[in-house]
Amino acid sequence: MIWVNQVVQGILLGGYYALLATGLSLLFGVMRIINLAHGDLAVVGLFLLWWLHDQGLSVPAALAVMLPAMALAGILLQRVLLERSLRSGVLVPLLTTFGLAIVMQNLLFEKFGADIRSVDIGTFAYNGWKITDEIYVGHLPVVTFCVAVVLLGALQLFLSRAPIGRSMRATAQDPDTAELVGVNARAVYLVAAAIAVATAGLAGAFLGMRTTFDAYVGPTQLIYAFEAVVIGGLGSLWGTLFGGIVIGVAQTVGAQIKPQYSILAGHLVFLAVLGWRLVNGAIAARGGFRAALGLET
Amino acid sequence: MNAAQGLKVERWTPLSAVATAGGVALLVALAFGPVLFGANALDNLTELYVYVILAAMWNALAGYAGLVSVGQQAFFGLGAYAAVQLTNHGVNVWLALALAGLAAGAISLPTSFFVLWLRGGEFAIGMWVVAEVFHLLVNLDHSVGGVTGTSLIALSSYDPVERRRYTYWLALASMAVLLAAVFVLLRSRLGASMQAIRDDEQAAGSVGVRVLRAKLVVFVLAAIGCGAAGAVWLAGQLTFQPNSYFSVQWTAYMLFMALVGGLGTFEGPIIGAVIFFAIQNQFGEEGVWYLVGLGTAAVVFALLLPRGLWGTVEDRFGIRLLPLGYRVRKLGGGRAPSTSPRVAAESELT
Numbered sequence: 001m002i003w004v005n006q007v008v009q010g011i012l013l014g015g016y017y018a019l020l021a022t023g024l025s026l027l028f029g030v031m032r033i034i035n036l037a038h039g040d041l042a043v044v045g046l047f048l049l050w051w052l053h054d055q056g057l058s059v060p061a062a063l064a065v066m067l068p069a070m071a072l073a074g075i076l077l078q079r080v081l082l083e084r085s086l087r088s089g090v091l092v093p094l095l096t097t098f099g100l101a102i103v104m105q106n107l108l109f110e111k112f113g114a115d116i117r118s119v120d121i122g123t124f125a126y127n128g129w130k131i132t133d134e135i136y137v138g139h140l141p142v143v144t145f146c147v148a149v150v151l152l153g154a155l156q157l158f159l160s161r162a163p164i165g166r167s168m169r170a171t172a173q174d175p176d177t178a179e180l181v182g183v184n185a186r187a188v189y190l191v192a193a194a195i196a197v198a199t200a201g202l203a204g205a206f207l208g209m210r211t212t213f214d215a216y217v218g219p220t221q222l223i224y225a226f227e228a229v230v231i232g233g234l235g236s237l238w239g240t241l242f243g244g245i246v247i248g249v250a251q252t253v254g255a256q257i258k259p260q261y262s263i264l265a266g267h268l269v270f271l272a273v274l275g276w277r278l279v280n281g282a283i284a285a286r287g288g289f290r291a292a293l294g295l296e297t
Numbered sequence: 298m299n300a301a302q303g304l305k306v307e308r309w310t311p312l313s314a315v316a317t318a319g320g321v322a323l324l325v326a327l328a329f330g331p332v333l334f335g336a337n338a339l340d341n342l343t344e345l346y347v348y349v350i351l352a353a354m355w356n357a358l359a360g361y362a363g364l365v366s367v368g369q370q371a372f373f374g375l376g377a378y379a380a381v382q383l384t385n386h387g388v389n390v391w392l393a394l395a396l397a398g399l400a401a402g403a404i405s406l407p408t409s410f411f412v413l414w415l416r417g418g419e420f421a422i423g424m425w426v427v428a429e430v431f432h433l434l435v436n437l438d439h440s441v442g443g444v445t446g447t448s449l450i451a452l453s454s455y456d457p458v459e460r461r462r463y464t465y466w467l468a469l470a471s472m473a474v475l476l477a478a479v480f481v482l483l484r485s486r487l488g489a490s491m492q493a494i495r496d497d498e499q500a501a502g503s504v505g506v507r508v509l510r511a512k513l514v515v516f517v518l519a520a521i522g523c524g525a526a527g528a529v530w531l532a533g534q535l536t537f538q539p540n541s542y543f544s545v546q547w548t549a550y551m552l553f554m555a556l557v558g559g560l561g562t563f564e565g566p567i568i569g570a571v572i573f574f575a576i577q578n579q580f581g582e583e584g585v586w587y588l589v590g591l592g593t594a595a596v597v598f599a600l601l602l603p604r605g606l607w608g609t610v611e612d613r614f615g616i617r618l619l620p621l622g623y624r625v626r627k628l629g630g631g632r633a634p635s636t637s638p639r640v641a642a643e644s645e646l647t
Contacts, residue, residue, distance in 0.1 A: 002590070033418070085600065091359065092603065094365045095596075099592045102592055104590035107589060110586070195390065223429060230419065234459055271427075274412070
């Protein structure tokens with residue numbers, strides 16, 4: 001029963017990872033950029049929320065201010081950094097977003113110091129429903145999971161139905177051809193960046209409610225999000241939810257074996273998926289394993 | 298072939314012969330460092346050599362093979378870890394430090410199967426995951442003290458003066474061997490393959506470049522180099538704490554040095570390392586603002602000066618200090634007007 005409980009907790013945790021990974025997946029899908037500052041953007045949103053709450057705003061009110069602010073930050077990021085980086089080739093976005101990540105972490109540290117904080121949401125943080133004697137689900141994880149599902153569903157609907165969403169898919173497939181048929185790729189990129197950064201902020205908010213944080217937690221969040229995206233298939237939204245759940249379950253089950261194994265288990269499952277894909281791909285390709293690695297001509 | 302059209306393809310020029318000889322002479326002269334310099338200067342130079350190694354390795358990966366790795370700290374940490382483990386198992390401490398790079402290289406082989414087929418950003422973060430995995434595994438190893446770490450006691454028993462000298466020589470020798478390895482690699486056929494992959498992986502594959510093999514060679518070389526750097530760092534610090542050796546900060550430093558000096562040039566990362574060393578010693582105490590500055594500089598250089606300082610100088614004045622590429626010259630003096638000074642495979646990083 002304890003294992004069932006861990007799996008349930010893992011699935012719910014997967015909702016948080018999916019939320020975190022949505023923006024990363026979207027930016028990759030649309031622009032072929034992997035934003036190495038994604039985790040730190042989530043933390044920026046979180047600190048903004050924490051600060052607003054500290055100034056006396058309620059958490060929902062602070063969220064209502066933070067999310068549009070993060071969308072604006074996304075537009076700014078796109079205009080100032082990503083647009084230029086994209087023009088300079090495939091490597092430059094990696095270099096600039098990594099540089100930006102370092103800048104943001106240390107500016108946050110400079111402003112907020114080394115204190116470990118959390119967003120105070122009262123009893124909501126630990127109340128829950130008791131399913132059986134050993135299975136207990138918290139309100140917050142369930143809400144996080146539901147928000148992730150709703151967000152992914154809304155985004156899916158947006159991409160398939162809304163005009164700008166369809167333009168986005170067209171641009172993702174082929175920006176030049178999309179422009180030929182009248183799509184404004186630049187505007188599409190701005191919208192994608194705004195959505196990606198706002199959802200990162202939302203994920204950051206949930207991070208701050210479920211655990212403690214400081215200025216340097218961003219990179220780890222980026223890694224988890226990336227693992228979820230890769231396991232689910234790059235650019236696939238529902239795949240992201242699946243990937244998040246895989247990482248979440250691996251971590252909670254690993255933690256049950258031994259607390260130190262939690263994060264390691266997530267990483268190892270991720271590497272196993274990579275290895276499995278490699279072997280599969282090699283067998284599928286003619287010539288077999290060694291040829292796929294380039295060891296034979 | 299080109300000679301028939303009144304063009305001459307040459308590799309060695311008088312300038313590059315002088316520059317190469319000068320570089321070798323400088324390395325030989327530096328070998329007498331312990332006779333010439335005081336303790337402080339020796340420590341500083343040792344530190345600088347580590348930076349040069351790291352910058353050159355990261356540049357070989359990103360600047361020449363197009364592999365941006367955010368996880369090179371994995372091999373830096375593994376090098377130090379291997380040195381500790383080998384010493385614990387009875388290997389002479391200096392031998393252990395010298396072999397540590399090879400140990401990191403050996404570990405990079407199985408690692409490469411998981412990450413090398415990833416592209417661009419996937420490889421970047423994939424390597425980061427790899428670094429985290431090694432970090433967590435070393436944290437679990439009680440024989441090196443787990444998270445707390447351990448110190449290289451075998452080295453503490455040496456006389457400090459002697460220890461400083463040997464560490465210096467170890468650093469210098471590691472740097473010289475690794476720079477020579479990069480130099481030879483770049484001049485080889487494989488070097489041209491790597492750069493072709495960097496510029497367009499699919500196109501390179503379609504003209505017969507064995508993409509994964511070329512990547513594998515540079516990946517293993519970079520792992521050996523970063524491992525050796527980690528071992529030298531350990532010899533200087535005497536303590537091994539996983540959290541500081543496996544920190545992503547090392548990659549941030551490598552990226553800064555390679556970018557500022559000039560990604561995709563041989564000399565650039567060396568210049569970048571010297572600049573980084575100067576900044577580190579000037580502003581390292583500033584902590585947070587120093588790191589903000591490094592990050593900002595990386596962004597600014599990536600956007601505005603993507604060829605870095607040395608790359609810009611090379612382009613502006615058309616000089617090539619080292620005989621790494623080929624020059625195409627019109628017979629009878631002067632450069633061929635419509636021909637790039639380098640072959641296509643050595644085109645700019647775009």
